[in-house]
Amino acid sequence: MATIIDVTEDKALEVKDFEFTYAGNEKPSVNKLTMPIAKNSITALIGPSGCGKTTLLRCFNRIHDLYPNNKYSGEILFKGRNILQPKEDLIHLRTQIGMIFQKPTAFPMSIFDNVAYGLRLQGMKNKTELQDRVEKALKDAAIWREVHERLKADANGLSGGQQQRLCIARAIAVEPEVLLFDEPTSALDPISTSGIEELVVELKERVSIIIVTHNMQQAARVSDYTGFMYLGDMIELGRTEDIFVTPSEKLTEEYITGKFG
């Protein structure tokens, strides 16, 4: 049995009877899942490797569609519509639901062009407007002070932590409503990690955040809600303090106390 609580806040996303199956597989990697994602909150997805947490995260912006024959069923409701419908405009969806990856993905271009990338895609050509938006995004991502003197420099010259913050700046520059973080600090050192964590907490005032993490302390530190997944099932979703202090499911308790995983 699973214990899924309802959220008190408005819902940014609502998952209903959702299943996802990879191309060529019989068995779904995410099973019959129903859960809410609270608005302007941070929802952490935890669970052992292969439990389906990253797979689930990648459904919210339908990045799975880049590879043929993956199958969705059920519903993911976003702003009143089911984003799994075939006629969903994925380009538009991905401007509203952004994603930060495990490894920093700075494009092979200048720092400025990286942040301006999404804005230019949306047709923004006005130079001063672009400059303002890039500056704002870099400030919001707490990296402006480190890079403002070398915006024309190659983004690949930045450190891993700086690149990750650059990617966050790039994602928030287009002002999405939801941000998906896929283990954003697993390739970073502890100092960069805490910088990213602070940033994620600050961002929730403006966006709803889902973060996949292998690090339970990280989930406990930053998130408002935590979902524990195991073998493709959402075992328990609750307020983070409840999950870590008084979990309802035995499996959750065993996982967070380190009995397996």
Place this chain on the structure above:
Amino acid sequence: MTHTSKRILMNKIIMTLSTLSAIIGMGFLFWILGVLVINGVDALSWNIFSQEGAPPGYENSGLKHALIGQLFLIGIATLVGVPLGILAGTYLSEYGQKSALAETIRDISDIMMSAPSIVIGAFVYAIIVAPMGHFSGWAGSIALTIIMLPIILRTTDDMLNLVPSTLREAAFALGAPKYKVIIQVVYRGAKAGILTGVLLGVARVAGETAPLLFTSFNDNFLNTNMNEPMASLTVTMYNYATSPYEDWQKLGWAAAFILSMFILALNVLGRLFLLKKKGK
């Protein structure tokens, strides 16, 4: 003999043998280059660049016709082969991926890369020179394009494959359509590698003689009409070097030297681009 000393001895034998082999290989290379430089530099003069071919015995003879013919032949082949090769490589890496069609194209181009170039020459002779009734620069350029195509196509395919898929995903995740992901992100990531492939492809066809013998043939005078037979450094070299006249043989050395330096420069340039990419 103990186990250790046996091992040390064996190590020395293998090391000596492989070092010796390397020295022999390098020895021949430098021998060839040495002879080429000595004879080539000796044959160089301003006339080489300013004068056309002339009958043996004339003082004012040069390679202007062959140099310009060579530039035309390679230039046209590059103009056609490079975009075609890059686009086809893009199809393989970004659209066809592991599909049956893409894999078949990969196999065929691998075979074409090792096909003897004289076969390509004979093919172009059969489909273009024979129906037209005469040799032409166009036929030569087409033969060179066919040889260049699989090289550029496969390097482009390989280089695009080296671009991490997370980079593509990141661009898609910002709402980029596929063609923009390819042009703005993937090409940029593979720029140095693709350029190297292009340079190596051009360098490869620049040294071809056999396919030109069947197609562009030769012309002892300057000709810029692609519909007519056209001189090239390689065929000129072949003709002059096998002639009994000493001044023609000298011109042959000059042609060999100029061509080798051109190809060497392209190769060095290609490697520099790769080094620069790795250094990042």
